[in-house]
């Protein structure tokens with residue numbers, strides 16, 4: 001069946017003038033490839049953390065960075081407002097006061113543009129202060145006011161201090177959509193003094209691996225499908241901050257939530273920092289990711305640069321952060337880590353000094369002192385650390401073991417030129433592709449304007465060309481991380497993104513680029529194998545290698561603009577007649593196809609089993625605009 005199909009395609013290809021590609025892959029195992037080739041990059045952009053991956057369901061739970069009580073609304077004739085009297089903690093100076101009304105009163109919150117309600121245990125908590133005798137009722141309600149589940153919580157509240165009330169709410173019914181609210185009510189008659197104050201009103205659904213204060217199961221599942229091996233965090237522009245003092249500060253992101261002040265993020269909204277340093281490390285643990293920890297390096301997005309004579313405290317602060325993560329419990333910050341319940345040190349092997357420091361007036365100061373001050377301090381204490389410069393710096397005196405970061409937001413026809421970028425690379429330094437994406441069609445004159453909401457097939461294939469070019473140079477390329485990772489469909493100015501979602505997990509969109517990374521990342525090349533025969537690139541962009549753990553030989557290929565199917569014959573030295581191989585080919589109906597809410601994926605996967613011919617070769621045909629992986633399993 002396949003054979004005749006292949007012959008038909010072969011005939012068509014010959015008529016269309018596509019040369020057959022004949023490859024011979026040698027048995028000589030080449031340089032080791034980076035084990036971190038496919039990773040993920042995260043920053044809290046457009047509700048990627050809060051309102052996104054971070055599973056908290058309540059929006060504005062602690063009134064951080066805003067005097068507004070919105071989106072909380074009052075229930076039962078009461079009034080809600082923020083107040084700064086009797087703060088819950090120095091980190092959380094503001095709380096919500098609920099005043100007046102009669103009978104059943106309280107407040108309601110619609111979540112981050114909705115709340116997903118299933119029959120499962122929700123873990124909740126709120127702090128309250130005020131004299132109240134009676135019970136609180138926590139409930140979920142649908143848009144029509146139907147109560148989907150509720151739980152009563154006996155009041156322990158007093159006027160003299162804040163009392164935490166914990167509860168578990170298991171709805172009796174799943175909601176038909178996510179237009180639901182969370183409500184806390186109580187009997188106004190039981191309140192002495194006219195009002196109650198509330199803060200840190202928090203509700204979590206079951207989280208990934210049941211981590212307290214954890215991450216959304218469905219979105220972590222979408223990442224797990226990518227089989228990633230590295231996490232670059234905590235940004236990105238959000239780590240830099242817009243202006244002093246709003247860069248990301250690790251000390252403010254650890255410990256009990258009531259001690260985390262949050263901060264004004266870069267993307268016009270305050271971050272709760274509920275997703276903090278420890279949560280990032282747990283994310284790495286849960287998906288087995290190598291952490292790549294970036295540090296603020298003295299440049300704000302708004303172009304403020306910390307002067308040389310004022311930078312040392314920031315360097316020291318990062319050294320403290322590393323000690324918090326890696327120090328033993330006899331060290332000051334290792335002891336702090338242990339006091340929070342994490343006695344076992346983590347291990348960090350990769351750090352990045354800043355983010356895109358060549359932009360926003362940062363380049364000269366970075367090249368003259370900022371990178372080196374961080375490098376020298378880190379290297380002195382952690383001699384094996386890979387210390388990545390945040391752009392492709394050409395600074396004089398760049399240490400030999402420094403790595404660089406290449407970012408590319410591009411258009412497909414230009415991105416494919418990067419296939420040979422790393423062949424031509426100054427191989428003295430390793431490089432990570434810390435951010436990449438095709439962000440507009442080739443026809444767009446201004447690439448930054450009017451960008452598509454979702455990755456589309458042509459862009460995704462061109463990204464495969466970049467990725468395969470990186471894999472061909474897996475000895476110098478540390479890895480690639482698509483950016484941005486996440487997009488909340490309710491606040492999505494930065495598009496396209498790898499995964500788009502809203503409060504309703506059934507509406508999550510795994511993009512065409514997600515499908516491509518998933519295919520390429522799930523078959524890892526540990527060592528390159530040299531290849532003779534047709535030279536890439538056009539139109540078959542390929543990399544051949546071996547997975548030394550499984551013994552599989554692998555040929556990854558993207559076909560970009562061949563205008564007809566490409567006949568491929570590949571011979572792996574040492575593979576004998578009758579050996580079988582699996583071939584997976586991804587295609588889409590047309591190059592503008594994209595995935596979208598509510599629709600099945602446009603990406604079609606064809607899986608075939610091939611058998612080696614008498615001379616050990618495999619012959620197959622790859623359609624135009626396709627991404628494929630051929631895997632020859634080691635003989636048993």
Ligand SMILES: *[C@@H]1O[C@H](CO)[C@@H](O)[C@H](O)[C@H]1NC(C)=O
Pocket residue numbers: 125164165166
């Ligand atoms: C509420 O739950 C948290 C998290 O499990 C716990 O630390 C805290 O002690 C609990 N508070 C009360 C009053 O039970």
Ligand SMILES: *[C@@H]1O[C@H](CO)[C@@H](O)[C@H](O)[C@H]1NC(C)=O
Pocket residue numbers: 382383384
């Ligand atoms: C650095 O790496 C070398 C070689 O792998 C190893 O022997 C040494 O213990 C490492 N040093 C530290 C501080 O981890």
Ligand SMILES: *[C@@H]1O[C@H](CO)[C@@H](O)[C@H](O)[C@H]1NC(C)=O
Pocket residue numbers: 045046047267268269491492493494
């Ligand atoms: C989303 O991010 C963009 C920057 O890419 C920013 O301009 C915009 O204000 C953000 N939107 C929201 C709703 O925060």
